[in-house]
Amino acid sequence: MTDDITAVIEPLPSRRTPRLRTPRAPRRSAATAAVPVAEPLAALEGRNISAWFGDHQVLDRVSLTMPAGVVTSLIGPSGCGKSTFLRILNRMHELVPSASLAGEVLLDGEDIYDPSRKLVEARKHIGMVFQKPNPFPAQSIYDNVIAGLKLTGTRASRDEKDELVESCLIKAGLWKEVKDRLRAPGAGLSGGQQQRLCIARSLAVKPRVLLMDEPCSALDPTSTRVIEETMLELAHEVTIVIVTHNMQQAQRVSQQCAFFLAAQGTPGAIVEHGDTEAMFHDPVDPRTFDYVNGRFG
Ligand SMILES: Nc1ncnc2c1ncn2[C@@H]1O[C@H](COP(=O)(O)OP(=O)(O)OP(=O)(O)O)[C@@H](O)[C@H]1O
Numbered sequence: 001m002t003d004d005i006t007a008v009i010e011p012l013p014s015r016r017t018p019r020l021r022t023p024r025a026p027r028r029s030a031a032t033a034a035v036p037v038a039e040p041l042a043a044l045e046g047r048n049i050s051a052w053f054g055d056h057q058v059l060d061r062v063s064l065t066m067p068a069g070v071v072t073s074l075i076g077p078s079g080c081g082k083s084t085f086l087r088i089l090n091r092m093h094e095l096v097p098s099a100s101l102a103g104e105v106l107l108d109g110e111d112i113y114d115p116s117r118k119l120v121e122a123r124k125h126i127g128m129v130f131q132k133p134n135p136f137p138a139q140s141i142y143d144n145v146i147a148g149l150k151l152t153g154t155r156a157s158r159d160e161k162d163e164l165v166e167s168c169l170i171k172a173g174l175w176k177e178v179k180d181r182l183r184a185p186g187a188g189l190s191g192g193q194q195q196r197l198c199i200a201r202s203l204a205v206k207p208r209v210l211l212m213d214e215p216c217s218a219l220d221p222t223s224t225r226v227i228e229e230t231m232l233e234l235a236h237e238v239t240i241v242i243v244t245h246n247m248q249q250a251q252r253v254s255q256q257c258a259f260f261l262a263a264q265g266t267p268g269a270i271v272e273h274g275d276t277e278a279m280f281h282d283p284v285d286p287r288t289f290d291y292v293n294g295r296f297g
């Protein structure tokens with residue numbers, strides 16, 4: 001169960017410089033793509049991921065497989081690199097000008113950083129929900145849900161859009177609350193509702209993986225419960241990775257858990273990962289025991 005990468009001494013990996021590209025208009029073939037159908041569940045694998053901001057290394061050769069259809073939780077003290085790892089999983093790390101990384105991210109066995117693969121493809125297949133809900137405030141609930149279609153150049157008829165909006169809002173556990181006001185602005189919803197709207201928006205492009213960075217940390221217990229229930233439902237059709245500081249939440253929603261730690265002055269690494277129950281009740285590493293029992297962090 002203990003992650004062996006921390007024990008293996010390997011030569012320092014060569015860094016990749018971020019590939020910042022000027023966004024281009026989608027090609028005709030992409031612009032006329034039809035509404036995607038759901039793809040089979042996919043595993044996501046980070047291999048030897050290292051990350052830097054300038055010269056500051058914040059992750060050191062982190063490897064983790066996030067199996068298909070499983071909810072994986074990432075836990076660990078503040079600043080140990082959980083969000084950085086998550087952002088590397090859908091190519092958002094490279095948006096920071098000083099950022100660089102090494103390693104591979106494999107979606108269903110294919111490296112999303114392969115130069116022949118498009119950035120937009122990675123983001124489409126690997127969605128992200130952030131700590132602070134970020135719906136487009138001036139847009140209606142309806143338009144928020146289908147916003148990703150425009151961004152990915154997907155053509156859809158009115159009926160297809162209606163169907164998509166309804167199914168995504170149902171999956172996100174929001175339909176009943178908003179079905180009579182789909183044309184009202186997204187900003188008019190409560191924080192918990194806005195977060196579920198963001199989940200619905202992510203689902204509309206039919207991602208294979210959904211990354212969630214502390215999605216409930218700004219929410220009340222009731223909204224948190226609804227989102228946790230939503231996650232458990234969604235796990236049947238999308239692989240989920242969630243960062244959380246809430247140990248109960250990690251136990252409630254995830255089947256696999258990874259404990260990140262950055263010892264004083266060193267980059268973050270995974271101390272231990274494995275079955276969530278075992279991590280919380282019978283961890284191998286004493287640092288995991290201390291962390292999950294609230295002794296530090
Ligand atoms: N944009 C940035 N520029 C420079 N350094 C950064 C940037 N973002 C994060 N860092 C640094 O990278 C390290 C890891 O940060 P990260 O946000 O990944 O940690 P985290 O585990 O998600 O923490 P938290 O639990 O507080 O969210 C920290 O030392 C942080 O200061």
Ligand SMILES: [Mg+2]
Nearest residue numbers: 082083084243
């Ligand atoms: Mg974070």
